[in-house]
Amino acid sequence: MARIPIDLSKGKLKEAEKTTDNIIIGIDLGTTNSLVAYLKDGKPNVITDSDGQNTLVPSIIHFEQDNSVIVGTDAIEKLISDPSNTIFSIKRLMAKSFQDVEDFKNFFSYKIIDNDVEDSLVKIRVRDKFYTPVELSAKILEQLKKRIEKSLDVVVSKAVITVPAYFNDAQRQATRDAGKLAGLEVLRIVNEPTAASLAYGIGLDADDVKTVAVYDLGGGTFDISILNIEHGIFEVLATNGDTFLGGDDFDRAIQQYWVSEYGFNLDNNVALSQQLRLAAEAAKKSFSVNTSFETRINDQLCKIDRSTFEKLVKPLVERTIIACGNAIKDAEISIDSIDEVIMVGGSTRMSIVQDFVSDFFQKELNNDLNPDEVVALGAAVQADVLAGNNKDILLLDVTPLSLGIETIGGLMDTIIARNTKVPIKAGREYTTSVDGQKNLKVAVFQGERDLVSDNRKLGEFVLRGIPPMAAGIPKIEIHFLLNADGILNVRAKELRSGVEQTVEMRSPYGISEEEMGRMLLESVQNAKGDIAVRALIEARTEAQTVINASHKFVKQNASILSPEEIDRTILLVQKLEDATSKEDKDIIQACMEDLNEYTTPLAHRALDANISDAMKGKKL
Numbered sequence: 001m002a003r004i005p006i007d008l009s010k011g012k013l014k015e016a017e018k019t020t021d022n023i024i025i026g027i028d029l030g031t032t033n034s035l036v037a038y039l040k041d042g043k044p045n046v047i048t049d050s051d052g053q054n055t056l057v058p059s060i061i062h063f064e065q066d067n068s069v070i071v072g073t074d075a076i077e078k079l080i081s082d083p084s085n086t087i088f089s090i091k092r093l094m095a096k097s098f099q100d101v102e103d104f105k106n107f108f109s110y111k112i113i114d115n116d117v118e119d120s121l122v123k124i125r126v127r128d129k130f131y132t133p134v135e136l137s138a139k140i141l142e143q144l145k146k147r148i149e150k151s152l153d154v155v156v157s158k159a160v161i162t163v164p165a166y167f168n169d170a171q172r173q174a175t176r177d178a179g180k181l182a183g184l185e186v187l188r189i190v191n192e193p194t195a196a197s198l199a200y201g202i203g204l205d206a207d208d209v210k211t212v213a214v215y216d217l218g219g220g221t222f223d224i225s226i227l228n229i230e231h232g233i234f235e236v237l238a239t240n241g242d243t244f245l246g247g248d249d250f251d252r253a254i255q256q257y258w259v260s261e262y263g264f265n266l267d268n269n270v271a272l273s274q275q276l277r278l279a280a281e282a283a284k285k286s287f288s289v290n291t292s293f294e295t296r297i298n299d300q301l302c303k304i305d306r307s308t309f310e311k312l313v314k315p316l317v318e319r320t321i322i323a324c325g326n327a328i329k330d331a332e333i334s335i336d337s338i339d340e341v342i343m344v345g346g347s348t349r350m351s352i353v354q355d356f357v358s359d360f361f362q363k364e365l366n367n368d369l370n371p372d373e374v375v376a377l378g379a380a381v382q383a384d385v386l387a388g389n390n391k392d393i394l395l396l397d398v399t400p401l402s403l404g405i406e407t408i409g410g411l412m413d414t415i416i417a418r419n420t421k422v423p424i425k426a427g428r429e430y431t432t433s434v435d436g437q438k439n440l441k442v443a444v445f446q447g448e449r450d451l452v453s454d455n456r457k458l459g460e461f462v463l464r465g466i467p468p469m470a471a472g473i474p475k476i477e478i479h480f481l482l483n484a485d486g487i488l489n490v491r492a493k494e495l496r497s498g499v500e501q502t503v504e505m506r507s508p509y510g511i512s513e514e515e516m517g518r519m520l521l522e523s524v525q526n527a528k529g530d531i532a533v534r535a536l537i538e539a540r541t542e543a544q545t546v547i548n549a550s551h552k553f554v555k556q557n558a559s560i561l562s563p564e565e566i567d568r569t570i571l572l573v574q575k576l577e578d579a580t581s582k583e584d585k586d587i588i589q590a591c592m593e594d595l596n597e598y599t600t601p602l603a604h605r606a607l608d609a610n611i612s613d614a615m616k617g618k619k620l
């Protein structure tokens with residue numbers, strides 16, 4: 001199975017033809033900051049802004065009144081001046097449903113939409129537009145793409161993007177989609193700890209056999225990963241961490257200390273709180289070199305010394321060490337079998353952190369590289385390997401095009417992503433869309449486009465004999481097994497009844513390199529249009545579910561609802577029905593939100609009434 005070299009620039013028109021360089025870039029798409037790097041003369045470089053100063057692009061997106069977008073440093077001050085139209089931490093929302101994020105929804109200052117459809121993915125409302133986390137991440141990626149294109153004066157179309165080791169398939173696919181939307185062919189999604197190891201050259205030697213701990217303490221999140229590296233294969237043995245523990249908590253500890261020492265009153269005083277936070281961060285950073293810090297805030301001299309700081313933050317550092325212990329336990333290894341400890345993230349500059357980590361692992365740390373840049377540097381190293389410039393590294397066989405099935409509206413749902421190592425097993429659960437559905441057609445496709453009609457069909461079969469159940473109740477697992485010879489086995493199984501069928505598809509590789517090149521090229525060229533069509537179809541499908549549920553709700557609860565409430569609900573349903581015939585997903589979303597906002601209190605009332613009825617019938 002060969003790696004297929006595709007020269008995307010060849011397919012582009014005149015303007016791009018001036019660029020002969022065909023480089024692959026490495027991107028660290030971070031929660032707080034993102035970076036782009038590439039390998040020049042054998043050395044990875046992170047690209048700076050046009051002043052040559054900053055390598056970090058803050059992962060912040062601000063929408064102006066006219067919906068134009070500002071990404072990065074210029075968007076920072078908008079977090080305070082216009083928080084509801086300024087998006088941060090979008091990575092936390094990738095491939096998440098509202099139920100997934102409900103517990104920490106107050107963390108966000110912008111509006112996250114709950115359409116009340118189970119498992120539907122979150123959307124973010126900015127004024128009258130609705131965005132998915134994929135679209136918002138794409139804005140950050142576009143900014144990085146622009147930055148490197150300007151710096152190198154070439155058109156860039158291929159990238160490696162890093163993700164946390166704990167990201168699931170859906171989150172990885174969402175990251176790929178974001179890349180595609182930004183006009184990038186994502187050659188590989190790489191785990192952040194793998195990239196960090198590569199930046200230190202660990203695992204680059206084909207003979208390397210090592211166990212590595214990667215300790216990553218950033219601004220808002222903490223991860224520890226244990227990797228096993230054997231002959232160019234990086235295996236994640238365990239991950240642990242805390243998605244709400246990072247440098248911000250250290251700043252908060254100093255801020256709280258000053259508030260209690262000097263009696264600041266922060267009630268309704270956002271400006272003062274902000275000033276204190278910034279001063280606290282400056283104090284924290286100063287302790288990398290100094291032992292004491294002072295600054296004046298509102299005529300009050302605020303002081304703190306390093307030993308007080310360390311006492312305050314010790315519990316935070318200890319929490320990270322407990323997570324390291326848990327990761328080692330989960331990896332079923334002993335501490336002394338760890339060969340290397342790699343430090344990632346700006347907060348690992350703190351000496352208290354370094355002391356605790358090296359004490360725990362009983363090792364010298366790998367911390368010579370800039371901890372903010374390590375992951376991006378490693379992504380660039382991986383990109384170079386993929387470009388075939390590093391002949392020593394074993395390139396694993398990969399599937400050259402994505403494999404998936406057709407879902408509602410003729411959409412392609414990828415089960416095995418392009419460039420995944422083979423052999424590979426992957427599966428996903430689906431359900432029926434109609435009450436009492438007995439048969440389910442499984443149509444398998446290969447390709448990168450969002451509509452199956454633009455992809456290549458490998459075959460189809462029908463899973464028969466599903467016992468009649470209400471729509472959404474059957475659990476149908478579609479499982480793909482792609483072996484090293486390129487044979488694809490597809491199994492469909494209804495998990496509640498055990499009904500199943502397995503079919504072998506002809507080799508997905510019976511396709512010429514030319515054809516494959518054309519398919520890939522078309523997928524990047526049509527990405528924007530494809531994703532818009534997908535978004536529209538998904539909004540319509542979701543709207544249909546909401547419409548059906550609303551009709552059912554009104555019918556079942558007519559006795560509890562007032563005639564006005566019934567009329568209003570039916571009117572809103574009608575409006576939503578009308579919206580689905582339009583070509584604008586934002587109108588559909590807005591109608592869905594209106595309906596949902598109106599019916600949520602009614603649904604709660606109906607639930608209470610039903611529970612109390614049920615209780616009446618029971619002897620307690």
Ligand code: AMP
Nearest residue numbers: 032218219247248285288345346347349
């Ligand atoms: P990251 O998300 O990896 O960019 O990490 C950013 C975090 O690193 C922020 O909380 C910064 O305050 C923190 N940071 C950067 N430099 C230092 C430093 N010298 N000492 C302590 N924390 C730092």
